[in-house]
Each structure stands twice: as structure tokens, then as C-alpha cells.
């Protein structure tokens with residue numbers, strides 16, 4: 001076991017049992033990295049009340065029973081009752097050497113695997129994904145990868161908007177232009193344009209608008225085969241667009257992960273009926289509504305969730321209620337993570353509350369809205385083009401790649417024999433993804449090319465470059481990265497700090513899985529890369545004084561590379577071998 005937090009936790013637990021009895025065998029020793037020591041335990045403070053003793057006395061008693069001589073210097077007590085640990089260089093060296101041989105780089109598999117749905121991306125089909133969907137796609141994919149890595153049973157779920165009234169309009173437009181036309185081809189490349197054209201026609205051509213409405217009725221009846229076929233064609237063409245976009249983004253979603261709103265369509269009538277039968281839903285202003293407890297308007301009147309409109313149609317909320325029920329009853333999910341914009345926070349709170357009241361979401365099922373903050377333009381508003389239009393996703397990606405190319409061209413380095421187009425693609429896409437990932441997912445941030453496409457700071461290019469720099473050390477040494485050298489010996493402070501940080505990888509990944517917050521991993525990897533830079537400046541690797549030191553430092557380089565590539569892999573950031 002190489003994770004210091006776990007190793008120290010076990011030792012402190014033993015000390016607690018020795019000092020206060022078996023009742024403390026499950027206590028959390030509250031071990032955290034600290035700026036005053038390598039790690040600190042705050043457990044004495046948390047036990048003061050229970051034990052009826054002063055925290056400092058408890059801390060002293062714990063230290064009296066602690067057996068850490070083989071891994072750390074003698075622990076000390078500080079402040080109101082903190083226990084401080086400084087790990088021995090020998091232990092750090094042994095643990096980092098061990099980590100190097102571990103394919104999971106020190107990350108324990110979850111001991112109790114759960115079925116976890118990560119729902120993300122979820123654009124509205126036949127409309128272009130916008131930057132909000134882009135961020136959900138990128139952040140959700142990282143959450144999915146980490147969940148999978150932990151050993152949970154992961155189900156990716158792309159809850160696309162593939163149903164509803166706009167489809168009447170879209171189907172009629174498809175009929176008008178013909179499925180083989182260039183216009184229909186837009187569905188595969190620029191679905192938003194297709195949608196806009198249909199929209200303009202709908203607003204200006206009353207006959208077409210009437211046809212569109214009739215088509216909606218046919219679609220919703222579900223028993224007109226020609227309409228269903230047209231709808232299916234439309235959806236299939238849009239899926240081609242999504243496939244291309246996900247491939248370019250190196251996102252793991254496939255067609256098989258799509259379970260759109262239409263999938264739940266034939267469950268909606270039951271949702272309404274059952275809620276009515278349970279006495280939870282009632283008619284208000286002609287619409288069938290539930291009023292989950294604790295949600296009120298400003299004037300104190302209860303806030304409704306409309307589940308059937310006055311015209312008899314179902315909606316987004318009815319679909320989401322059916323979805324919760326399906327996931328619990330049919331998928332038997334333990335945890336569902338909805339990676340969706342923060343502007344839908346109230347919607348999800350009310351849906352989950354209503355589902356709980358209906359008995360469809362039992363305690364112990366962990367349904368959470370992983371909120372995604374808005375990506376803003378420089379003016380703090382929604383990101384727009386200069387002309388004021390929504391930013392087209394493919395244009396955004398292309399611009400990122402072009403800017404990455406400029407960044408590469410301007411950097412002074414040896415680029416002989418490199419495929420700069422391919423590298424620019426990795427760097428541009430990586431930079432955009434990393435910018436979305438490195439800000440805590442629920443905060444808004446201002447989209448800024450200069451900040452994200454840069455080798456300075458907590459950016460994608462900086463971390464990509466850090467990996468290529470380590471690879472080049474091995475190349476220059478004539479070694480493969482999988483012949484890492486070693487064993488690791490720690491003598492210099494820069495070696496110690498780097499080694500200690502590397503050992504924290506497993507704890508961070510576990511935290512990301514628990515919180516569904518990938519930015520924690522970004523912050524950690526940035527620290528690793530920065531400590532590596534300091535190490536590399538202070539400790540010669542290939543020109544080390546003796547062979548043992550050279551081997552040790554090569555192994556530290558290899559361990560750093562493993563942590564960076566595994567971490568960036570979990571984030572879905574592409575890594576060029578050279579740049």
C-alpha cells in the first residue's frame with residue numbers, strides 16, 4: 001500500500017484502539033496533507049467531547065500508542081491538538097518504487113462496486129450542441145472515465161432531446177427538401193442550420209406551420225409508420241453529427257450510450273396516472289401538476305411541476321420523472337450523476353423531490369445533479385460570435401486547433417520530423433477540454449483563448465508539454481519509458497517533495513470519483529508538473545554523479561510520467577508523444 005493517507009490512517013486507528021478500546025476501530029483518523037507537516041491528524045479534536053478530555057491530552061495519548069517508527073519520524077503534537085507526521089525518506093522511496101510497478105499507480109479499486117449512471121452531453125438532436133453541452137460532454141466524460149477506473153459498473157447515458165413539438169417542423173422540412181438533398185445533409189454537419197431554416201419557414205409560412213402541427217399529432221400518436229420512419233431518419237442523421245463531434249473531442253460516448261427522451265415516451269401516461277392515483281398530482285389551470293413539499297413561489301404559493309399540459313401533451317418533466325423511475329426499477333442503479341447546466345438546478349431538485357414523495361427514489365439511491373456552470377464571453381454574458389450569434393461548436397474547435405498551431409510555431413524548439421498538424425489537433429482540443437475541466441465544474445468562467453492556449457499556468461498545453469519533456473529524457477538516454485530504472489532513493493528536498501506528491505495520486509482520484517469534481521485532479525496534476533520542473537532544475541538526471549542516483553532519478557521521472565499520463569488519460573486530454 002503506497003498511499004500515505006491510508007497507511008497513516010491505519011496506524012492511527014491502531015493507536016486509538018490501543019488507547020481507548022475496540023470501539024474506535026472504525027473511527028476516521030482525519031489524516032490530511034498539511035502545510036506544517038507532510039500529513040496531519042485532527043482526530044484528537046473530534047474526540048474531545050466523547051472522551052471528556054482536552055484535545056492536546058488525547059493527541060499526546062495517541063502519540064504514546066503510535067507505532068510509526070518504520071515509516072516516519074517521531075510524530076509531534078502542535079496547536080490545539082494536531083498530530084503531525086513527517087514521513088521518512090526511506091519510506092517515500094520504497095513507496096514510490098512500489099507505485100511504479102503498480103498498473104493502477106497507487107489507486108485502490110473501490111471495495112464495494114456500485115452501478116453508476118453518468119448522464120452527460122445530452123444535446124437536443126437536430127440542433128447544434130452549444131458550449132454548454134460541450135462542457136457537460138467534456139466534464140461528464142472525465143467523471144465517467146474515473147468512475148470506470150474505480151471499478152464501479154459504469155453506464156454512460158446520453159439523454160438527448162429527440163422528441164417533442166419541434167420534430168413536427170423538422171420532419172416537414174425534411175419532406176420538403178428530400179432526404180438526399182444538400183439541405184438534409186446539413187443534419188450530419190451543421191444541424192443547427194437545418195433547424196434555423198425550418199424555423200424561419202415555420203414563422204413565415206402558415207401552410208407549412210399547419211403541416212408541422214399535424215405532423216406532431218401523427219408523431220405523438222406513434223401509429224403512423226411513415227412519420228415514425230421520417231423521425232428515425234432525422235435522428236439517425238443527427239447521430240452521425242454527434243459521432244463526428246465526439247470523435248474529434250476524443251469523448252468516449254457511442255451510439256449505444258444514447259437513450260434519448262423518446263425512449264421514455266410510452267412510460268409517460270403511467271407516470272401521470274400513478275401520480276394521480278397516489279394523490280400527489282392534481283389539475284391546476286388545466287394542467288396536471290405535482291407540488292413537491294418545500295418549493296414555493298415568492299408569494300408563498302406552492303410551486304408546481306407540470307407533468308401533463310392542458311392540451312394533454314407530456315413534457316420535459318414528465319420524461320425526467322419516468323427516467324428516474326426507469327433507472328431505479330429497471331437499471332437498478334445505485335448512483336446517478338446528472339451532468340447538466342446549473343440553470344436546471346431547480347428543475348432537478350423538484351424532480352428528485354417529487355420522485356421521492358412518490359416512492360420512486362428510495363433512500364440509499366444517490367441521485368445528484370452535477371451542475372455545470374456557464375461558459376461566458378468577455379462581457380460576462382453567454383458566449384456569442386461578434387455578430388451576436390451562438391458560437392458554432394465546430395468553428396470553436398477549429399479555431400482552437402489553429403491557435404494551438406500558432407503557439408507551436410512560435411515556441412523555440414526542435415520540431416524536425418514532427419507531424420505538426422496532428423500535434424496541433426491534440427494541443428488545441430486538449431487546451432479547450434482542460435479549460436472546461438480545471439475550473440470547478442459548477443462555476444462559470446470566462447472563455448479566453450490566450451489563457452487556455454498557453455504553455456504557462458494550469459493549462460492543457462503546459463501539462464502535455466510536461467509529459468513530452470519526460471519522454472524526451474528517456475529518448476535521449478536511449479531507454480524505453482517502461483524500463484524505468486530504480487530503485488528510487490530520496491536525498492534531495494526536491495526529490496522528496498515530488499515523491500510525496502506522486503504518492504497522493506490514488507487519494508485524489510478516489511476523491512474525484514466521490515465528488516464528481518474533475519478539477520481536483522487538474523489542480524493536483526499541475527502541482528505534480530510544477531514539482532517535477534523544480535526537481536529537474538535542481539537534480540541532474542542523465543548527468544547524475546553516480547549510476548545509482550541516475551537510476552533513481554530516471555525512476556522518479558518514470559513515476560511522474562505515469563502519474564501525469566494516467567491522470568490526463570482519466571481527464572480525456574489527448575497526449576502527443578512529442579511536441
Ligand code: ARG
Pocket residue numbers: 119122123124159160161320323338340
Ligand atoms: N437536452 C437537455 C438540454 O439541452 C438536457 C438534458 C439533461 N438531462 C435530463 N435528464 N434532463 O437542455
